Amino acid sequence: MNDIDNLYRELILDHYKSPRHHGRLEPADAEAEGQNPLCGDELTVTLRFGADGETIEEVAFDGHGCAISQAAASMLSEEIVGRKAAEVAEIGKDDTPLVAMMVESGTPLTPVRLKCALLGLGVLKVALHKSAGTPLPEEWAGVEDVDFE
Amino acid sequence: MAVEQNVKLDAKRIRADFPIFEPQDGGKPLAFLDSAVSAHKPRQVLAALEDFYEHSYGNVGRGVYALAERANAAYEEAREKAQRFVNARSPGEIVFTRNTTEGLNLVAYAWGLDNLGPGDIVLASELEHHSNFVPWQEVARRTGAEFRVVPVTSEGELELDGLDRLVAGGRLKLVAITAVSNSLGTIVPVEKLIGFAHEQGAIAVVDAAQAAPHRAVDVQALNCDFLAFSGHKMCGPSGVGVLYGRRELFERMSPFQTGGGMIRRVSVEKTTWAELPHKFEAGTPPVAEAVALGAAIDYLKGIGLEAIAAHEHELTAYALELMAEIPGLTLYGPPLERRSGIVSFNLEGIHPHDVAQILDAEGVCVRAGHHCNQPLMRKLGVSATSRASFYLYSLPEEVDRLVAGLERARKVFA
Numbered sequence: 001m002n003d004i005d006n007l008y009r010e011l012i013l014d015h016y017k018s019p020r021h022h023g024r025l026e027p028a029d030a031e032a033e034g035q036n037p038l039c040g041d042e043l044t045v046t047l048r049f050g051a052d053g054e055t056i057e058e059v060a061f062d063g064h065g066c067a068i069s070q071a072a073a074s075m076l077s078e079e080i081v082g083r084k085a086a087e088v089a090e091i092g093k094d095d096t097p098l099v100a101m102m103v104e105s106g107t108p109l110t111p112v113r114l115k116c117a118l119l120g121l122g123v124l125k126v127a128l129h130k131s132a133g134t135p136l137p138e139e140w141a142g143v144e145d146v147d148f149e
Numbered sequence: 150m151a152v153e154q155n156v157k158l159d160a161k162r163i164r165a166d167f168p169i170f171e172p173q174d175g176g177k178p179l180a181f182l183d184s185a186v187s188a189h190k191p192r193q194v195l196a197a198l199e200d201f202y203e204h205s206y207g208n209v210g211r212g213v214y215a216l217a218e219r220a221n222a223a224y225e226e227a228r229e230k231a232q233r234f235v236n237a238r239s240p241g242e243i244v245f246t247r248n249t250t251e252g253l254n255l256v257a258y259a260w261g262l263d264n265l266g267p268g269d270i271v272l273a274s275e276l277e278h279h280s281n282f283v284p285w286q287e288v289a290r291r292t293g294a295e296f297r298v299v300p301v302t303s304e305g306e307l308e309l310d311g312l313d314r315l316v317a318g319g320r321l322k323l324v325a326i327t328a329v330s331n332s333l334g335t336i337v338p339v340e341k342l343i344g345f346a347h348e349q350g351a352i353a354v355v356d357a358a359q360a361a362p363h364r365a366v367d368v369q370a371l372n373c374d375f376l377a378f379s380g381h382k383m384c385g386p387s388g389v390g391v392l393y394g395r396r397e398l399f400e401r402m403s404p405f406q407t408g409g410g411m412i413r414r415v416s417v418e419k420t421t422w423a424e425l426p427h428k429f430e431a432g433t434p435p436v437a438e439a440v441a442l443g444a445a446i447d448y449l450k451g452i453g454l455e456a457i458a459a460h461e462h463e464l465t466a467y468a469l470e471l472m473a474e475i476p477g478l479t480l481y482g483p484p485l486e487r488r489s490g491i492v493s494f495n496l497e498g499i500h501p502h503d504v505a506q507i508l509d510a511e512g513v514c515v516r517a518g519h520h521c522n523q524p525l526m527r528k529l530g531v532s533a534t535s536r537a538s539f540y541l542y543s544l545p546e547e548v549d550r551l552v553a554g555l556e557r558a559r560k561v562f563a
Contacts, residue, residue, distance in 0.1 A: 013562065040519045040532035041500075064532065066500035067562075116502060 008105050012098070016067040021077035023060045030085075030131035034123035034143040036115055041065030043073060045123045047085075047131075054085050059124075066116050068109070072098040073120030080124070089128040096121050119143060156456040163452065164542045166191035177512030180547040185331055185359060185491055185538035186516055187381045190445075194384055197444035201437045209436055210410050210427065224436050227443030228426070231391045234446045235357075235376065236367040241425035242399065244392045245439050249358040250280040252377030252392030253325070255429060256354055257284035259405040260375075260398065261323070267293040270319040272351075274299040274307055275528055276330045276337065279521040281356040285325050295319055299326075299342075301528060305333035305482045312345055321349040328360035332520040332536065333482035334465070334491030343373050352398065358382060361391075362540070363461060363489055365454040368393050380438065385445035389438035392429070399425050406431040449541075457541045461490030464539045468492050468548045475555055481529060490539035493520075496555060499562045501535040507561060508535075508554040515551070 028046035035042050043063035050057040059080060061073040075097040080088045094100060099117050102109050109117055122143030129136045164170050169189045170179060181189065207220035228240045237243055246252040265271065271285045275298050282298075289296035297315060300308045324346035328339050339355055346353040352374040357366055362383035368376050375398070380389040394402075404411055404422055408431040413421040422428040449457065466485055469492060472478055477497035482488055496504055501517035508515055516536040519526045526532060537551055 009561070038518060040523065040526065042532070064500075066502035068502070113502075113506070 008101055011101075012067055012071040015071035015074040019061065019070055019074040021058075021060050021074065021081075022062065024062050025058055025060045030127040032123045032127035032130060034119060034126060036065065036069065036119050036143075038112070038115060041069050041116065041119060043069065043119050043123050045073075045120070045127050047124075047127055049085065056080050056083055056085055056088060061120060061123075065119065068098070068113050069116040069119045072096060072117040075101075076120050076124065085128050085132065089125055089132070089134075091121060093118055093121070156453060156459050158452055158456040158460050158541060160460060160542055160544050163191075164544070166193065166448075167542055168192060168195070170542070180511075180513040180550045182537040182539065182543065182547060182551060183514045183516050184362075184540035184543070185382070185536065187387070188362060188384050188540055189542070190384055190386065191448055193448050194386070194441050194444045198386060198437055198441040201440045205440075206437065208433055220436060223440045223443075224434070227439040230443040230446045234366075234450070235361070235391070235393050236369050237393050238369070239396065242368075242393055242396050244394065244399075244426045244429040245434050246377070246390040246392050247388055247435070248379040248381070248390040249356060249377045250284075250390075252375075252390055253281050253354065253356060254284045255392055255405040256375045256377075256394070257288040259402045259429070260352075261285075261288035261294075262292060263403055265289065265292040265294040265322055268319055269294040269322040270316050271296050271323045271325070272299065272316065272321060272346075273297075273325045274327070274337075275301040275524050276305065276307065276333070276335060277325065277327055277522075277524075278331050278356065278358070279523070280358075281325050281327055281354075282524065285323070294322065298524070301335075301525065303529070304484075305330060305335045305525070305529075306487065307335075307337060307342075309338070309341055316349065321346065321351040323352050323354065325354045325356070327356040327358075328366070329357075329363070329489045329491075330482075330525075331359045331491070332522040332525055332534070333493050334359075334489040334538075335483050336487050336489055339373070340371060343371060347372070359489065359491070362449070363454070364458045374398055380442040380445065383442075383445055384448055385442035386435075386438040389435040389442050391442075394429075396425065399429070404428055404431065408432050410434075452541060460541060461539045461543070464543055464545060464548060465490050465492060467545055468537065468539075468551070471548065471552045472555070475552065475559070477559065478555065481534060490543075491536060492538070493534040493536045495531060495534050496558060496562075499558055501533045503562070504535045504555070504558050507558040508551065511550060511554040511557065513547070513550050513554045 025046040029049045030047040033044045046060050048058040059077050125140050167189050205219040207217040209221045209224045228243050232240050232243045271289045273285050286296045326342045343353040355373045355376040357376050357378040361378035374395045376393040381387040411423050411431040479495045481493040505517035518533050
């Protein structure tokens, strides 16, 4: 959205206004909460696995934040259902749908907005690594839930 | 100082002093409505910085050669300018710091660690910037003192009625209070809290980061014990700030940081401290930055703090009037008469980040976020706001562009 007349604006706004896989799954097999300390955005992810214990059967994001953070989580959620948890945990920063789309469009997100866009992937990684018992890669440590109260 | 009769400033003329506002290649003209985060610099300040480095640069308090003497004289002259700027009694009461945050931390640690303990109360407010909140919370935790806060109303004003009850069950030792809220622009009646602190036998620390650049500050009239502000918010360079401290308190305090420049005599057995204010300036200070801050003080005084405050008041009135007409826009903060040049707001259904980005595409810079004010944001029931803030170079046309940008944001998200 560097150029707000960008063709992709509509898609981002659509996901922002009608987020896919929105809400919380209860009970859930994995969950995590994260914040973007810059703006106070908060996001929670809950996941359910299939009978094999490793296929993501359902995912839900819940929270509030800017169009970029909410749309990025929504677009990501569409991409990961039916995939193996271990494989999803390896998704790189540039491979999330919204970030990749903006790079392709020639108007990549600025470093500040990139943080918004990666909040969803960050909490997802926290949830997946927590449930698998694997260590969260250091570069993602910043998103993990910080308890205020 | 005699009251100026003709206090109206000419923002268009002032603007010509600021290179940042010169047209840049292809871009839209800059409507900079984020001076509360940091202000731009006039040529006079940039020239002072360059001139000092080119002709008078040296370290201070060390060399005996003429160049070092010149540097030292310029640095101490800047201190005297800062002293007169806040009406301190002597230059010894003026310590150069990095910024407001460092000044407040200096008091929290150098005074707090030696004077606070179990049963003591440190009182701040819900309006405080994190820099006048977290150091007190932390030093209270370390000393076993209790950290309490004065609540704010939904309009962002302090609830001063229940102060006695607020400090019941403990000894009030320190009150930390901002003179102007960085998020909402609330002009705080600090005199009341300073008076209350002194009645209770406590000291009062004032965060003047958002006050000193915009209105006259007089530490003797306020009768505060400490007062901190930053150079970069008042047209000075980054990396230099000022801490005023009452001499008797400064004298009794241990140093904050130790090292070179702040000692009288060092031996293996014992070290004694330099006289004020050098006791609190360990290591090479921001020499050139302090000199340029002196130039910024001259610049602001040349225009007049009253004229600056009046100009910002006019722009704030204009902005509040136009923004109240925008559907779905919520304004935060107190009524105009108790508000500095800061307007915090939200547009329904649009996150402040998105508002700021759409405004940026129109060349309008506003701040979006929690403004280092998370307890206050929680009180207002939001995670963030957008904030426009004005300074001596701000123009009514920029308010118009802000309003047009907000209308555009509403269309984009409609």
